[in-house]
Amino acid sequence: MTKTIIAIMTGLIGAAVLHILIILVLPLYTGSDAWSKIINLGPENEFHVLANQKNSTGLYNEDIHIQSAACYFDLEAGPVQIVADKSTDMWTFGAFDADANEVFSMSARSSIRGDVNFLIVTRAQILALKSEEPDLVSRSIAIEVSDTQGYVVLRAIAPDFSQVSEARSFLSSASCAIL
Numbered sequence: 001m002t003k004t005i006i007a008i009m010t011g012l013i014g015a016a017v018l019h020i021l022i023i024l025v026l027p028l029y030t031g032s033d034a035w036s037k038i039i040n041l042g043p044e045n046e047f048h049v050l051a052n053q054k055n056s057t058g059l060y061n062e063d064i065h066i067q068s069a070a071c072y073f074d075l076e077a078g079p080v081q082i083v084a085d086k087s088t089d090m091w092t093f094g095a096f097d098a099d100a101n102e103v104f105s106m107s108a109r110s111s112i113r114g115d116v117n118f119l120i121v122t123r124a125q126i127l128a129l130k131s132e133e134p135d136l137v138s139r140s141i142a143i144e145v146s147d148t149q150g151y152v153v154l155r156a157i158a159p160d161f162s163q164v165s166e167a168r169s170f171l172s173s174a175s176c177a178i179l
Contacts, residue, residue: 032058034100038072038151045080047071047154047174065158067167071176072151079125081140082152084116084174088167090157095120097147104143111141116154116174118143129179136179152176 037058041048047069051060061068073080082093088108093116095104108114119142121129126144129137154174156167 034096035072035098035149035151038070041070041072045071045073045077045176045178047171047176049168049171064161064164066155067158067164067171068153068155069171069174070151070153071174073120073149073176073178075120075122075125075145075148075150078178079119079121079129080176081136081179082116082118082120082154082174082176084154084170086170086173087114088156088170089114090159091116091170092155092157093118094153095143095145096151096153097145098149098151099147103145103150106141117141118152119179120145120150120152122146122148133179 038048040057041059048071049067049069052064052067054060059070071082084091090108092107093105094102095118096102117140119126119129119137119140121142121144123144126137126142129142154171156170158164158167
């Protein structure tokens with residue numbers, strides 16, 4: 001009987017200590033998710049080209065040959081259009097919700113003309129755009145999302161060191177604007 005009581009007390013004390021440790025350590029990890037890092041880069045609806053070395057944001061290009069830019073948005077203000085004027089041969093695009101779940105991805109190889117022209121919309125917004133701006137919808141790839149908040153990541157691949165500045169120029173030319 002005493003062994004059972006000792007086992008129960010040990011379990012309860014261990015569980016209490018574990019819960020206290022979790023509560024004390026939790027603030028160290030808060031704010032280290034992708035969404036928190038991206039919204040700390042700068043203003044909404046603007047691409048932020050990532051640095052090539054480690055920095056305080058925790059977001060940077062680990063490989064010099066893959067240059068990245070991120071933009072976060074809130075569709076409550078309206079649909080968002082992502083366009084990059086200057087073309088590069090190799091790019092990838094990913095759209096994510098605020099929980100970092102990928103909702104869409106594409107690369108230059110799978111696009112029809114190699115153009116970066118995307119619309120991030122809700123169901124109601126795409127229906128309105130189809131009736132009001134059918135030409136815009138026909139020229140763009142519409143990505144329907146269920147969450148109003150999210151972010152996109154545009155990457156340019158530079159196979160050679162001499163192409164890194166071209167890749168960064170491509171990312172700098174990209175826009176992420178509310179329609």
